[in-house]
Amino acid sequence: MTLDDESLLGLVHAAIDEYNESATVPLGKAEDTPLYGGGALDSLGLVQLIIVLEQHVLDRTDRALALAADKAFSPARSPFRDVASLVAYLRQRLQEE
């Protein structure tokens, strides 16, 4: 199943909404909102967001992606550094698998 960028952004927004329901520091949803590495997420928060996002991807595409690749935790080049990079990462991973 292929998702366009708007659908991918919708998935990320849905994951952020769910994360924010119990977050101590809520995340913004603008494309340039910093997430990990200068944003509101520490590594434990990042793991929480990854869990939620993987579930949304599974629900929507029936595909079980493991999003916690090593580079996810490199603050400088993490695909989780902001919303836009996360959408791009999701697109890339769905095209790969």
Add this chain to the structure above:
Amino acid sequence: MTWSALEPQHYTEPSVLERERELIFDAQWVPVGLVSDLQADRDFIAAEVAGRGVVVQNFAGELRAFENVCSHRQSPLRTCGRGNGPLRCPYHGWTFDSAGVPVGIPQRRSFGDMSPSLLQQLTLDRWALEVVGPLVFVARKPRESSLRSSMGSLASELTDVLQGARRCLDRSVFELGCNWKVMLENGLDAYHVPLVHAQTIHKHGLDELAREQHGEHSVGRFAAASSARVLRALRYAYPEASLSERYTHFLLYPNTYVVSVYGLFVVVSRIDPIDASTTRFESSVFVSWDGEQGNVTLREEVNASNAAFFRNGYQEDKLICEQVQRALRYTERKALLGTEEERIAMFHQSWLRDLGRA
């Protein structure tokens, strides 16, 4: 509520610390280092317990603790925190065996005939030593002959927690400008958390479920409002680890905290007096699971995040404790303790008993 049993001068007077050294710190077991630093023959660590130096040395696999003073001319035997080498004084080169007896004395003939009784007199002062999990505990003149018996009714639970601490993730050591009891008591009350740790610990919504006294020790048992989502994340990072929903904070009297966090992390902190208004805080964070399943990078990031969480909390405590110490110098007021500060009152009971004032 109750008025504090301690007066402000108990936190400021050097003479009080002198009595604490003799009546509390000489008699109690305290952790001074990690077994992992003492794995090889001749490995050593040196530490201070309330200003008194102690050296722990590996003698062909056996750990021994001695006062860190050469019996010849009072030089410290060890002048750095850890290393490897024979137990030899850096001043004149006297070397000691595993019994603390001088066996290597340069220019020995200059001392004439060294009789067995003289050698006995020159034997180093030995301290009691025990190992629990990753930690080396020592006591100069222990009131309880074993660490386990000193733990009393907490022995089983506390030993299990300590033995579960497998790998040290982080060690932090810093000095604070306050009396050791100010910092210690700060850790015994969760009442200060909403203001002092507003952006850190408070966000986890700790709820103290129970405060228990176990002889001279005490325990605070907590549940965290954030635990469901934190546990979910920890299960993802540590797929095979056995986790609990609880956060347990032990005071091992007089000055050691052992904290079990979600059954996964163990934090051991020692709050050691340097002088009446200066304290050294030493803390080690351990993880109790060292499996290889799951994403290693992710797990290391979570470990680092957890260590940073504790370090941030310590710095927040340091700031407020140093402010309290400044006020203690001029106030004559005693503290008022509410039910959330019960564990401080428990600590005061033990302190008063030891100083013979009860």
